[in-house]
Amino acid sequence: MKQEGEIDSHSIAEARERIDAFVHWTPLMRSSAINKIAGCELIFKCENFQKVGAFKARGAANAVVKLPASQRKNGVATHSSGNHAAALARAASEIGIPAYIVMPSSAPETKKRAVKEYGGQIFECAPTLQAREEGLRSVVATYGAVFIPPYDHWDVIEGQATCAFEIFESSISLDVLLAPVGGGGLLAGTALAAHFFSPETKVIGAEPEGADDARRSFLAGKRIPLQQANSIADGLLTSLGEINFEIISKHVGDILTVSDKEIIAAMRLIYERMKLVVEPSCAVPLAVVLRNKAQFQGQQVGIILSGGNVDLARLPF
Amino acid sequence: MKQEGEIDSHSIAEARERIDAFVHWTPLMRSSAINKIAGCELIFKCENFQKVGAFKARGAANAVVKLPASQRKNGVATHSSGNHAAALARAASEIGIPAYIVMPSSAPETKKRAVKEYGGQIFECAPTLQAREEGLRSVVATYGAVFIPPYDHWDVIEGQATCAFEIFESSISLDVLLAPVGGGGLLAGTALAAHFFSPETKVIGAEPEGADDARRSFLAGKRIPLQQANSIADGLLTSLGEINFEIISKHVGDILTVSDKEIIAAMRLIYERMKLVVEPSCAVPLAVVLRNKAQFQGQQVGIILSGGNVDLARLPF
The missing domain is CATH 3.40.50.1100 (Rossmann fold)
Known part of the structure; x- marks a missing residue:
């Protein structure tokens, strides 16, 4: 990074x-x-x-493609209810690695569908920041995926x-x-x-x-x-x-x-x-x-x- | 023509x-x-x-610009409730001649506003083909304007x-x-x-x-x-x-x-x-x-x- x-x-x-x-x-x-x-x-x-x-397609693609092979292999993860989720799922799919997306259960169906269309795996959680962060930690621990945050x-x-x-x-x-x-x-x-x-x-x-x-x-x-x-x-x-x-x-x-x-x-x-x-x-x-x-x-x-x-x-x- | x-x-x-x-x-x-x-x-x-x-902007512009000076000078006219009305008003305004538009009173306000924005003069008529054609004949007779139909x-x-x-x-x-x-x-x-x-x-x-x-x-x-x-x-x-x-x-x-x-x-x-x-x-x-x-x-x-x-x-x- x-x-x-x-x-x-x-x-x-x-x-x-x-x-x-x-x-x-x-x-x-x-x-x-x-x-x-x-x-x-x-x-x-x-x-x-x-x-x-x-525009989120840009940042997600840059972050994913820059990952060294050793880090790529277990995939990427994020928590997002918006465009970053779809962008990360797409970028991962383009280079053939999995994307694990923690989404609040309240996220609109269209956003969930977009993530699924790009081959992202959705993990639903309660619609609180705490639940999202816990969900993310669990996904990262389980799969060894690299967390790609939406902006920071x-x-x-x-x-x-x-x-x-x-x-x-x-x-x-x-x-x-x-x-x-x-x-x-x-x-x-x-x-x-x-x-x-x-x-x-x-x-x-x-x-x-x-x-x-x-x-x-x-x-x-x-x-x-x-x-x-x-x-x-x-x-x-x-x-x-x-x-x-x-x-x-x-x-x-x-x-x-x-x-x-x-x-x-x-x-x-x-x-x-x-x-x-x-x-x-x-x-x-x-x-x-x-x-x-x-x-x-x-x-x-x-x-x-x-x-x-x-x-x-x-x-x- | x-x-x-x-x-x-x-x-x-x-x-x-x-x-x-x-x-x-x-x-x-x-x-x-x-x-x-x-x-x-x-x-x-x-x-x-x-x-x-x-696309109506194309046909209206072509018809208006092709008019010889002798025919242009009294302006152009049409009856239309749609895009041709705005297109004709705009083409006429671009070359500095008047446009007389006969519109059914039932036409949407947005369509009337578009014609007015381009400087077209609107003549409202009853929403029947007969009333539109009569309105057009009257406008052409009054102003000596050239009728530019929408497609034929x-x-x-x-x-x-x-x-x-x-x-x-x-x-x-x-x-x-x-x-x-x-x-x-x-x-x-x-x-x-x-x-x-x-x-x-x-x-x-x-x-x-x-x-x-x-x-x-x-x-x-x-x-x-x-x-x-x-x-x-x-x-x-x-x-x-x-x-x-x-x-x-x-x-x-x-x-x-x-x-x-x-x-x-x-x-x-x-x-x-x-x-x-x-x-x-x-x-x-x-x-x-x-x-x-x-x-x-x-x-x-x-x-x-x-x-x-x-x-x-x-x-x-």
Whole structure:
């Protein structure tokens, strides 16, 4: 596993090559209609088109492929109710090793089905963090599998950094680049990629008001874990990881929050004007831009559309 | 206005140049997940990303830009409750002439708003064909505007042909190319483009069972107008046009129908697996492929995703 200081421009470019067979180089899209509303030039990086429907495919693939043969052989494990579970199951399946996924019994059927489709083995547990951690310990002890956490992990962060790397490799010049922040894997990776490939680009984290531990931690200069989380952006309800906090403190320019109402309005614009299916978490950066139009006026603004795994029966409009 | 025999490979390529400033060269997308389900190699032409959210932008732009100055000056007119209304209003606005749109009072607010946003002037009428035609006659008499019909018109068909032209220009080799059929503008244009640029490609029309006049006309060798139409594919509830029928009879290989249940299942796959917002009409060709898997087994199959203008509050899932 990488240590701090070992991620640099060279290692991010290497990570992109390492995962090339496992992920898409996702397209960039623009919308003149949304530009007009926002008053700036928006460039959207479409990770909703990524394998498993979210950027998580990158970090999971990078972490799994980097494992030495001696560690790979017993498989990988994680606890997750979301996109990381499917991403890890898929990455493991691609290189022919087992994936053991501890999921809360309350996880949506669609998420469980996705993990099973990629050949992951599900272990259901009670829907508490304690039960998940116990479940994971038991799986790791039983099978000797390597735990790959969803965000608080150097190789996962290095993998997520390949997303912004692709933007900069496309010779796109950005004043600002926004990514949503939950555990901080994508935001930390994005900030590192900008630091090494486009230091003039300011990276901003976008967070729901109802789960604003990243903003509070960022302002306080120390991690303040979430006491409770309440937002429609169900991919962002986790506390910032430790490594993630260190990187974000150093390399992120700001973290801005928005209400669920603003998230839903931005999500609706993406559906109506861009014809893209995105999950609520994915709409948080656009909501931040629309709430702070004056700040972004006339700028070249990149937005990472993080994923498109949404329950169609529960769209908020 | 073009006459039969005047559309050829040269004129379609010219039309593409003529409308270049007004439309997108839309992307092609693939989905390994849907390929696995369908048992063939699908290539989707994403007209849901087109200006005004549908292929209709092409035909309207081509017809409007081709008008000589003497005819342009009093503007253009049509009656439509759908995408053609917005497309015509936008094309007219782009070249700075007025557009008069006769719309049934029952048309959805979103459609009216789209026409207004593009600067079109709306004349509401009772929701009958007779009232629409009377409204149109009155607008044409009052303003001296030129009537641009939605599909039964050579320049409109030539414009729609530029969509399949773009596929063949991308050096994509197809065994089959499917397009939905309502009035027949897109299907006729697609068939002409294949005839001139890829004669080995079989063009198939895809139609809802509840509005199957195109299939019945195709089999009978004469136009059989719809007596009644009932399908979720609200863009396809019109009878085949006259010119459209002539072209389709000559150059289309087959017309296949599907049920609304099959349309909804295909639409759901496009949302879930491709992360694309499409309207029900747009899912009809994929539904045809999934209903007739044996026929398409192992082939290279092109599908035109015709549009993405859907009422998000009324998604059928």
